[in-house]
Amino acid sequence: MGSKRKEVTLQDNISTQELWEEMLSSKGLTVVDVYQGWCGPCKPVVSLFQKMRIEVGLDRLHFALAEADCLDVLEKYRGRCEPTFLFYAIKDEALPEEDECFSHEKDDGEDEDVVSSEKSCTLAIIKPDAVVHGKTDEIIMKIQEAGFDILMSEERTTTEAEMRLFYQHRAGEEVFEKLVQHLCSGPSRLLILTRTEGTEDVVTAWRNLMGPCDPDTARREQPDSLRAQYGTEMPFNAVHGSRDAEDASRELALLFPSFKFSDQVLEEPLDHEEE
Template sequence: MLGSKGLTVVDVYQGWCGPCKPVVSLFQKMRIEVGLDFLHFALAEADCLDVLEKYRGRCEPTFLFYAIKDKALSDEDECFPHIKDDGEDENMVSSEKTCTLAIIKPDAVAHGKTDEIIMKIQEAGFDILTNEERTMTEAEMRLFYQHKAGEEAFEKLVHYMCSGPSHLLILTSTEGTEDAVTAWQTLMGPCDPNVARMEQPESLRAQYGTEMPFNAVHGSRDREDANRELALLFPSFKFSDKDTKASQGSEVEGAVGPPEALRFPEDMD
């Protein structure tokens, strides 16, 4: 990673230092602004790496910077890689890679597990394109879970998802790995935390979930599901051409409808 072109920032943190962990979200926002190819971010726990022994026991933030110049870039490109006068919304997020939606649910947020989960997501090789804390509205969740509207647990599920802040993340996998949707499903584990603890004890739901529906995290079931969920919760998100064609291939040509018309495949959430 230290050989990546651009600027790599290594956050040397202490395992016992709570304030060190929220820096992760700040750097992810900076990566989006500067460009994913120009700014890289890594975490290194000083207590676990002998080479970082001299940084142990410090209470102040410690950052190591590694810069490698890309000769193919002009000086102007190096200084201003993200400036484009194309009239696009500055808040718009886009990616050429396959993306998926991840939600850190209210129970995990309330238990203070957000930063731990985000660290595990990054350690698993995901790039976080955006991370937004948001309390869902009842209208959003009724539409999001409309495929469960006839089930007995529907009202409980909607109430739970609106009970407090969630963290909404757009994830993409690094190059050379399986697609983000499949990789995220694997990292989450089985929907039921009890089943997850038996079958995949290292999964996120096994570690942070308690019981259904309090299973800590949500993920899109497949690529079409991811596209629909992202379109609902992140209307400004721009899909890659590959994802757009894959989604259109399963729909009636020319059929376009409002968000209320989105349908989700049956899943266990």
């Protein structure tokens, strides 16, 4: 009599320190849903996780569940009421060059081009309020004039599930729902930016070009910034940019799963509690 086949689950349940350490040694990207025993793990993202894992591949993207009360390493996340996701990535040095990236196929079955870069990159989003007013081309021109190279450009409407993950570090803030709904309200232009010249790193340079988050503040302090020129009021401030290199890696992995990371491999969990 043959043995039963082991059931394949989407999310591994990490309940002991041994399983936690085993999870940390997994090659590829691992997304850990840290939940509280009294409310359980986040269910709305499961369908998104399933879609992402099918696209990326079973051996490159992993999902896990971990109850904060069961693991000492998660002590600082205990008692929280908002969803918390930690991201860990380990590059597999044994993989051949052509297999070192996460890739997926288009709906029509044709292979999608994989964009790669040896330079530091950041995410830029031209938000729906700027796109609907026809300002996309103007903003892109200003981005290029400022010395940025655009490695990838895609216009699409993001999903609510994507944006809840995207802004999960702000889930406890009053503005959270407004941010999520605004980014889902219409098409955005998603860009991967890098720089070929200049002393500033690409993340800092892009944030300086955007200007202060509030358009009114931007008009007073940096009138030449993009938010001063194209933003109206919060959260309609025309553009988004990653806060730092870790945030850029997380956001790019979420919105551009086919992008090949060369020098932006995450080594620490992302725990942004302040904006």
